[in-house]
Amino acid sequence: MDAKLKEQKPPKAKIMLWTDVSYHDMEEIDKLQSAADLESTLNRVFQFDIPEPQKGVLLELYVQSVFFCRENGFSKEQTSAVLSIIKSIHEVNIETSLDNREHCCEYCKELLLCHSVRRPPVSVNLFSLKEATCILEYIHNSYITHFKLYKYIFTPQEKLDLYFSYSGVSEENILAGEDSAVSDVDNVTEAEIPQKETSLQTQEVSNLECEGATLVSMSELRALIEQEIRQQMMLVSGQLDQRLKEIAAQHSSAQESTQHEHTTINS
Numbered sequence: 001m002d003a004k005l006k007e008q009k010p011p012k013a014k015i016m017l018w019t020d021v022s023y024h025d026m027e028e029i030d031k032l033q034s035a036a037d038l039e040s041t042l043n044r045v046f047q048f049d050i051p052e053p054q055k056g057v058l059l060e061l062y063v064q065s066v067f068f069c070r071e072n073g074f075s076k077e078q079t080s081a082v083l084s085i086i087k088s089i090h091e092v093n094i095e096t097s098l099d100n101r102e103h104c105c106e107y108c109k110e111l112l113l114c115h116s117v118r119r120p121p122v123s124v125n126l127f128s129l130k131e132a133t134c135i136l137e138y139i140h141n142s143y144i145t146h147f148k149l150y151k152y153i154f155t156p157q158e159k160l161d162l163y164f165s166y167s168g169v170s171e172e173n174i175l176a177g178e179d180s181a182v183s184d185v186d187n188v189t190e191a192e193i194p195q196k197e198t199s200l201q202t203q204e205v206s207n208l209e210c211e212g213a214t215l216v217s218m219s220e221l222r223a224l225i226e227q228e229i230r231q232q233m234m235l236v237s238g239q240l241d242q243r244l245k246e247i248a249a250q251h252s253s254a255q256e257s258t259q260h261e262h263t264t265i266n267s
Helices: 023-031 035-046 054-071 076-093 101-114 129-142 144-154 171-186 198-266
Strands: 116-119 123-125
Touching: 023 035, 023 076, 035 054, 054 076, 054 129, 054 144, 076 101, 076 129, 076 144, 101 116, 101 123, 101 129, 101 144, 116 129, 129 144
Parallel strands: none
Antiparallel strands: 116 123
C-alpha cells in the first residue's frame, strides 16, 4: 500500500485558544453581521490558498460556526477556540483518503475535554459541561454527518490497480517467442525452399500451417487470460463496493443508536 494511503492517527489534543483567530480578529468578526462580510474576513484570517469550490465550502462551514457561537452567547475566547477545533478536525479528516471517521470523532472529544477541564498547562475550563455537549452535538450534525462529503471534496480519489505476475513465465518471454516465430515465417523465401518432390513441399506447407496455428493458439490463450483477469477484477471490485456499503450501514446504524440513546436520556 502506498504510504499516502496509510491511515493516519490524529495528533495529540492541545489547547487552541487564539491559535488561528486572534483577539483582534474576533473584535472585527463581532462587528460583522452579513454572511458575505464574514466570509471576506474569515478568508483573510485563515488565508485560504485553495481553489473553488473547496474555499467556498470551508468558508460556509466557518461562517455557520460563527453564527452558532453567537446564538449560544459564546465569548470571543470561546468562539476562537470553536473555530480552531473545527479546523483541526477537518485537517485530520483530509490527511488520508481512507475512512477515519472514528479517529476524528475521538479526536473531537479529546479536544473538547482539553477545553472543559481546568488542569494547567494541559487543559483549561473554557467551556462548561453543557457548552461542551452543545458544541459536540453541533460538530456532529454539521460536520461528522457530512463526513464523507468533506472527504470526497478535499481528498484525491484513489483507484485500485491490480497487477498479476506468473512465476517462471514473464510477458517479455512470451512476446519474444511470438516475435521470433513471426520473424522465422517472414524470412522464408522461395529461394530457400529446396525443389523437392511434391510430397515434401506439401509437408513443408503443412508445417508452416501448424506453426501459424500455434501462433493463433497463443493469441487465443492470451485473450482467455485477459478475460479471466477482467472477471477477477470485476469480482474484487464488487466485493470492495459491498464492503464499503456494509461499513456505511454500520456507521449509519451507530449514529441512529447514539441519537436514540441521547433522546432517551433527555426524556
